[in-house]
Amino acid sequence: MKLPIHNTAGLAFLAGIALSAPAFAVVSIDYVTVGNANNTGQVQSQGTFGAVAYAYQIGRNEVTISQYAEFLNNAAQTDTNGLWNSNMGSNANIAGITRDGSDGSYTYSVTGSGLRPITYVSWYDAARFTNWMHNGQGSGSTETGAYTLTGNTGLIIKNVGATVWLPSESEWYKAAYYDPNKDGPGVGGYWAQATQSDTVAGNTIGVANSANYFDGDYVGSGTSSFPAGNGLTDVGAYGANSDSAYGTNDQAGNVWEWNDAVIGSSRGLRGGSWNGNSGILPASFRFGFTPSGESPSVGFRVASVPEPSALLLVSIAAGVLLTRRRRCSL
Numbered sequence: 514m515k516l517p518i519h520n521t522a523g524l525a526f527l528a529g530i531a532l533s534a535p536a537f538a539v540v541s542i543d544y545v546t547v548g549n550a551n552n553t554g555q556v557q558s559q560g561t562f563g564a565v566a567y568a569y570q571i572g573r574n575e576v577t578i579s580q581y582a583e584f585l586n587n588a589a590q591t592d593t594n595g596l597w598n599s600n601m602g603s604n605a606n607i608a609g610i611t612r613d614g615s616d617g618s619y620t621y622s623v624t625g626s627g628l629r630p631i632t633y634v635s636w637y638d639a640a641r642f643t644n645w646m647h648n649g650q651g652s653g654s655t656e657t658g659a660y661t662l663t664g665n666t667g668l669i670i671k672n673v674g675a676t677v678w679l680p681s682e683s684e685w686y687k688a689a690y691y692d693p694n695k696d697g698p699g700v701g702g703y704w705a706q707a708t709q710s711d712t713v714a715g716n717t718i719g720v721a722n723s724a725n726y727f728d729g730d731y732v733g734s735g736t737s738s739f740p741a742g743n744g745l746t747d748v749g750a751y752g753a754n755s756d757s758a759y760g761t762n763d764q765a766g767n768v769w770e771w772n773d774a775v776i777g778s779s780r781g782l783r784g785g786s787w788n789g790n791s792g793i794l795p796a797s798f799r800f801g802f803t804p805s806g807e808s809p810s811v812g813f814r815v816a817s818v819p820e821p822s823a824l825l826l827v828s829i830a831a832g833v834l835l836t837r838r839r840r841c842s843l
Contacts, residue, residue: 538650539583542677544570545760546819547684549693554683555703559799562686563703571680571688572814574748574762575770576642579627581634582610588645588655591617594665596641596655598633598807606744606788607632607809628747630768630812636780636804637665639679639771639813646677646815665805668775680816682774682781682799689765689784690796692758705795707764707784708755713791714765718746721754724766724794725787744787744809761814765794768812769802776801786810 547569554564589596602611602624609624610631634642644658656662659675671678680688692709695702705711710722717723725746749762756762764770766785774781779801785793788810792798802811 539587540580540646540650542576542580542646542815542817543573544817544820545573545688546570547688547759549691549701552687552691552693552701555686555690555796557797557799562683562796563691565681565683565687568819569684570817570819571684571759571761572816573760575630575768575812575814576639577627577748578610578625578629578631579623581631581642582621582623582627584642584645585610585612585619585621587651588641588653589621590619592619594637594641594655595635596638597621600633600807600809601631604633604809608743625743626747629743629745630748630763632745632768632809632812633807634771634812635665635807636679636771636802637662638807640669642813643675643677643679643815647675668778668780668804671773677815677817679771679773679813682772682783684816685764685770685772685783686796688759688761689757695758703796704758705797707757707761707794707796709758714755714794716766716791718750719752723751723755724785725751725763726766726785726791726794727788728791746787769800769808769810771811771813774799774801778803780804782811 547565550568551566552564554561585597597610597612601609611622611624612619613622614620640660640662641655644655644660645653647658648654659671659678660669661672662669689707690703691701692704693699693701695704706714706722708714708722708724712722714722714724716726716728746767748767751762757764764784767787769782769786770784772781772783782800782802
């Protein structure tokens with residue numbers, strides 16, 4: 514297992530990577546920093562992915578049920594945009610979040626483990642979550658900010674100046690598959706799996722190179738029509754020996770994750786899910802889904818700007834390395 518610390522970007526990682534939040538914020542995202550700017554992309558049959566010219570942050574985990582419930586309780590007392598899907602509370606395979614009260618005074622409660630990823634969210638729901646985060650949470654707007662939304666229609670592009678957003682396909686891809694030291698110190702490359710492996714992932718919790726996907730049985734717990742109950746697992750349940758080189762969890766399996774790719778009239782999904790097989794986990798697999806679609810196997814994670822202290826440390830580290838190189842050349 515390689516530690517997710519890579520040359521100068523490692524200093525940013527050690528600096529503390531949680532995005533500063535207002536005092537009234539109720540949702541805190543655990544971010545990892547993805548440095549190594551200007552890396553080379555990887556060619557796949559559908560295009561070239563993973564090249565990112567800047568440092569950024571991405572959620573270590575998928576947005577959880579508890580985090581989304583906090584969002585609903587702050588932003589969906591009146592739910593005109595359908596941010597809550599009744600299946601979140603009734604589908605035992607992923608539940609969930611239940612809703613009480615009436616329009617204008619809805620309240621939302623978590624059932625089961627709130628550490629499992631949220632599902633039954635459309636691309637528009639996920640974009641509204643990022644708008645709310647961008648606007649400081651609380652009573653922050655869900656309709657403007659990272660994205661300017663008009664109902665649940667259109668192929669919306671991220672606004673300039675967004676501070677929290679749905680990752681671009683290359684941002685998502687790089688965080689999942691790129692390793693700055695894959696082929697030796699400072700020699701970057703891409704893994705086939707988001708578990709730092711080129712071989713097919715297993716699905717046993719605690720075993721290296723594993724992910725939550727369907728392989729004749731479901732690994733979750735609970736009561737449902739499925740053999741092993743609820744198909745979701747808590748984020749990060751598979752352990753650090755199954756994370757990406759940057760330290761993200763569950764970019765293989767658990768839930769499909771929205772990104773901002775436009776694929777015809779669809780938006781991008783990557784990563785596979787708890788009810789799909791191992792064939793949809795690799796970097797080579799890309800999928801599009803209608804942006805208004807909601808599914809028990811689709812969720813999301815968010816991206817953000819780097820923490821200022823991390824950028825400062827990267828700059829300092831780069832300066833130190835440059836100084837050392839100059840001295841060595843004397």
